[in-house]
Amino acid sequence: MKKSHSLCLFVLLLSIALAGGKAVAQASAPAVDARRLEISEELSESLANDLLELSVATKNRDLEKTAQFFPEELVADMFPSEPTDTKPEVKWIVSHGWRAKPASAFSSGKTGRIKAADFLGGWSAFLDHFSEVEDARFKVKVANFDDSAQAIVGAEVPTAVLWASGHARVAFFVIGRDRENRREWARGVVEADLLYASNKHWQFQSFKLTSFDSLMATTDIFSEVSEAAGVAVAVPAFGSAGNDSFTYRGAAAADFNHDGWIDLFVCGIDHNYLYLNDGHGHFRDASKEAGLEFVPPCVGVVAFDYDNDGDADVFLTSVGPQMLLQNRFREDGKVFFKDVSDEAHVSRDAIGFSAAVGDVNGDGLPDVYVTSYNYYGKVVPNSWFNATNGTANLLFINQGDGTFKEEAHKWGVDDRRWSYAAEFVDVNGDGKLDLYVVNDFGEKALFINKGDHFEDEAAQRGVLDPGNGMGVSFGDFNNDGLLDLHVTNMSSTAGNRILTRLFPKSSVKENVLKKLAAGNSLYQNLGNGQYKDVTADVGGLSAGWAWGGGFIDFDNDGWSDLYTPNGFISGKSMKDT
Secondary structure, eight states, X not given: OOOOHHHHHHHHHHHHHHHOSGGGSSSOOOOXXXXXXXXXXXXXXXXXXXXXXXXXXXXXXXXXXXXXXXXXXEEEOOOOOEEOOOXXXXXXXXXXXXXXXXXXXXXXXXXXXXXXXXXXHHHHHHHHTEEEEEEEEEEEEEEEEXXXXXXXXXXXXXXXXXXXXEEEEEEEEEEEEETTOOEEEEEEEEEEEEEEOTTSSEEESEEEEEEEEEEEESSOOOOOOHHHHTOOOOOOOTTSTTOOOSOOOOEEEEOTTSSSSOEEEEOOSSSOEEEEEXXXXXXXXXXXXXXXXXXXXXXXXXXEOTTOSXXXXXXXXXXXXXXXXXXXXXXXXSOOEEEOTTTTTOOOEEEEEEEEEEOSSXXXXXXXXXXXXXXXXXXXXXXXXXXXXXXXXXXXXXXXXSOEEEOHHHHTOOOOSOEEEEEEEOSSSSSSOEEEEEESSSOOEEEEEOSSSEEEOTTTTTOOOOSOEEXXXXXXXXXXXXXXXXXXXXXOHHHHHHHHHHOTTOOTTTOHHHHHTBOOEEEEEOSSSOEEEOTTTTTOOOOSSBOSOEEEOTTSSSSOXXXXXXOOOSSSSTTOO
């Protein structure tokens, strides 16, 4: 097994911190014992890996395996296993707390030391509350170890030396359905003393709950129906043969055959898919008949009517030449996509990750902006927070005769900061479309349209946002009639843990490294072309290794909600995530 992502991240963050520079300009690089920090993170990762095993045991309700993480006795109260009364939270969500069963139900139950068997009896009773467990996780938020605690530095698998001890803050959750089939999310935080015991597992010497409650849905808003709807596709595991690219795939929705039902165009690994909606909850795979069999797999796709004939065409981004497919429905009476990339002059090479469509020059014709990345894994960003060695983004200006002209440099938007996503919107209300560009290893760009060129005003308008960006969306979250901005960024439990150790006194606003691990951002439009970061005000938006997503009114109550897909695997083991 290769070294875990968080250990590699630790080495990276430590090297940046010790180097000083912009990353720590507002929080001076600390005087650190690099060797001891490395040992502490090895111990943290060893603990995190063990807690992943505990997570799997929890999901499987394997009490025998769970018992390996506890000594015969520990300092704890009975684990709370009885739900308290519910109270309304928002809309279709209620919450409830948890209380322990009466002590007489077990052979012990007093505050202080408790037998592990009794503690796990309460844990088992808690799990019995769930008719189904979909997921369970224990995550190390903060960990500090005794000076005598040692790890086997350099081991392929992070490993503690026997009898290493320390204290950790551990967050955990269990997601599933209760006995009445209501979806429930139980979540808690534990302060714990831990010891790496003779059975080569970290064991809880103490277990003190500092918070523990549940959120429960009274109504199922969505159900997963991809297989029943005919759009489920099984693909090889990431990193294996057939799925070893560094790119990820997008999709677009539009009514391609003008029957009044929304269809799907999906970028695939081996080929692209067209799913036509039959209007009865099912889609038909029409990929072959639509001429997609020999079209190279795309990375991103956007549907728009480039030739103004009344049907939806598609622009495909790709690692290689970009593609434009003309929908021949109006001409031929059936959906067939003709590749017109060469004659339309869009078959320009790029590491095209996504595309946005908007009328840049106000001539009534849709133009196309392509965000271009770089060969990650072959090319190393020249900065982890302000990289400039990505490939140039493209701007195709519609000429009105079925062709486009690439003018990104002329318009000042040939951004080279490892761009991931972009969206057009009129930020300042002058009737011209501006452009927000999300960069992975670079600060974001807000290009303000000056009529014949763009100027980047992200910093002065308050939306520079240096996080590792993956997505962007505009929507009115507070119903004041102004478009607010949601930016999807990575958040990292391991990164936050490491940075807390390196910079215990600095905040996200003071330290750009902490911003890189903090997660998504929400900016409120103030109505004067300026934005205010309200992420902390709305509760924080950490969503793991997040990708696209954006605003959607889930429950049709007139208020925009937020959705963020997430997930990534950096190795074949669950421990290396």
